[in-house]
Amino acid sequence: MITVLIIISVLIFIVALLLIDFALGKRNHLKNLRFLDFSRTSGDYELYTSGDPLFKHMFEDIRNANQEINMIFFIVKTDPISQELMSLLKQKAEEGVKVRFMLDRIGSFRITPKVIKDLEQSGIEFSFCAKPKFPYLFYRSQRRNHRKITVIDGDFGYIGGFNVGKEYLGKDAELGNWRDYHLRLTGPVVNDLLTTFFDDWYLATKQNTNPKLPTNTTGNKDIEIVASDGGQLEDAFLTLINEAKEEIFIGTPYFIPSERLFQALLRALERGVDIKVIAPMKADHLLVKEAGIPYMDRLTKAGGEVYLFDMGFYHAKVIIVDKQLCDIGTANFDRRSLFLNKEVNTLIFNPRFVVDLRLAFLRDVQDSQNFKDHAEQHFNFGTKVRIGIAYFFRPLL
Template sequence: MIEYIKHNYWSILLTLNYIIAASAAITILLKNINPTKTLSYIIVLIFFPFLGLVVYYLFGQEYRKNKIFNRKNVLNQSIIKSIQEDFKFDEKEIQKVDNYLDEKVKLVNLLYSSDNSPLTLHNDIEILKDGNIKFPKLIQDLESAKHHIHLEYYIIKDDKIGTEILNILCEKAKEDIEVRLTYDDVGSNISAVMKRKLTDNGVEYYPFMPVLFSRFTGKMNYRNHRKIAIIDGVIAYVGGINIEDEYLNDESKNHFWRDTHVRIVGEAVKSLQIYFFTTWDFVSNQKFQIEKVYFPDTECTKNVALQIAASGPDTDWANIMEAMFTAIATAEEYIYITTPYFVPNDEIITALVIAAKSGLDVKLIIPKKSDSKIVKHATNSYLDKLLEAGAKVYRYKKGFIHAKTMVVDDIFSTVGTANMDYRSFNINFEVNAFIYDKETSKILKQHFLDDLQDCEAVDYEDYLQRSRYKKIKESVCRLWSPLI
């Protein structure tokens, strides 16, 4: 038997390959996806033994259907059902919203039907333009906590700013304040000494999907890319700014990091609290009873309409991507987008091209210097259609732009953790605030226009003249878009 295997190992491997390939091909056919995609995958599986299986494993699987954790443990609890019931509008309230949101009501209905994301009306929000503005406010709110602190971050490092915040968590835990922290095990780096300090002081903390060698773990893993802070169920933060020194601007070191976060007081905090508990239920495996004290009644008198939407492999729909698509498709005047990673899907590119060809003012800000060469080259491959359609693309020169924002028609805007790329739309766990408010839109619009002063426009004629070598690099990098 061993001798037979030795002399026929190649035939055996090839047979196993085609058995697995046949199974994969049947799976692809049953998905009823785009015929061109289906045919492409089947051709690769047949004519490229072994390599075809690798390509299918990396690119062809439906990430959204691979449920990472079950949200029912949280969503079925009576307090959560009660809160969701309270958010349901009657006909008069819907009409009131309809009167000033116009076409954006489609967006409200989309998020509610696909992710049960309620539209909250009583909110006060503050746009935070960078880490130098966010961190002092967050620290002040953490120090003022009276009942609980909940943090959920992709990156937490115990560098200078991280240590300051983690020390505050320890002090608050010693005051019998409930402190819960969850961090992504690939993105974060907390020393054993700091972890021991957190434990000794009563801070509950858990990594999200821990890995053995985080530094060498590829981005194929499902990662929790969210950045959420909740204080006493009254104040919440969400946006692009992680807890790390890199997110602080330092003129003495010529370091500038342009980012955007939002501080929320009001009803929308309850939605973020629910999302936090679904993650906490998974990472801690604690099936505890959620109490009303985590969802206090709001005393907010401001009226900013706001939805919190999350997406990830645990959701049935690509909620954030679909919301962005709808916002673009229903735009009437302008669409201003800022994103550090622009590796979109066909739906978003088509929507932007149609908007630009229809005469809308479509502008996109991306970094001039990316923190990933592969992303930079892949992004360049997507600009052709946009520029040809009349959209304007700008590269940010002042530093690294990490803000993830979109403003449409002076009425709609979004700030969150989702990049405009494949990973954020399909693989990572993300959360965005969708804001329907003229004043907020004007602020974010002005931030966008201010950022244009630190940008250089991409000239379409120059873009077309780039070398064949660059075009090949861009096309090759584009193939890797699901992984970057």
């Protein structure tokens, strides 16, 4: 009995330390938010919804690079597609192309010192970013750099939801087909992506590169980069929701909104706005689906529609408003993206593109099941227990 009490006391003490660490770390984070304030600019864009064509075209652009390649990913693994990417980067570095390659320290934990040494010996400048460290070790371990940016010769930029690994090619037996959105950008907007990359590079390496941004003149479609640091994204999403007059379509792998965002969605329903949400039927992380179920249930009871994609795994991050504008990027509709992670999104103000994107969204609705049709299984005893547990972990989900 005494042993049990000691164990319980130790666990309570550890939890208390973690909560204090998180609270103090959050306060420090909010005091030191970095703002990259970009205005609306112009450019062209191409959308990819599956991994094979995306990596085919990205690798082709990398092969054709003759000046520099700047790349950051949340996750790169050591599987064949990851090896292909790193081999290609090594080849370009050996050809004399300047290559900067940056990865999130926890997301890309599989990248070992041996792999890094091999990269650097070929001439690649490599760095991890968002390294957990004291003080606030627990908080900083939760605060990830979730951005995925590739800029090639200052001419082409890639941004979106795809990381690098076999599952993003639909080759994971459990997750199956992978649905995601990624953009290839050209024109002046690429400079803002490059600025975002170099801000992260400076924080990770303390190298103040003062890059000379290229003069991009091609592309005449309105677009805006939104780079968030765990403090600005909620307001950006609120603006989209509050200004909607007809419809809001949200695609996200994790539907765990803040209370402000959720109340804004309910008010939009009261205004007569049509709201549709797509999330995955399968979950790729513990408790993320259970954390979202109460919001899905309340939204559907208020008149919204929630669909669970079951033709594979749904990883797209998109908000479509009134057939006029859309938001595509790295940020999920969850509390981790809103308040912890570094993210980068694009706002596109091109009705023709938005209409096509909307049709793609509705096709995914056809490959989904209505949340209402599975209400019983979402609220069985086992799921209710997991929902209760997930409630306490929402700030980390």
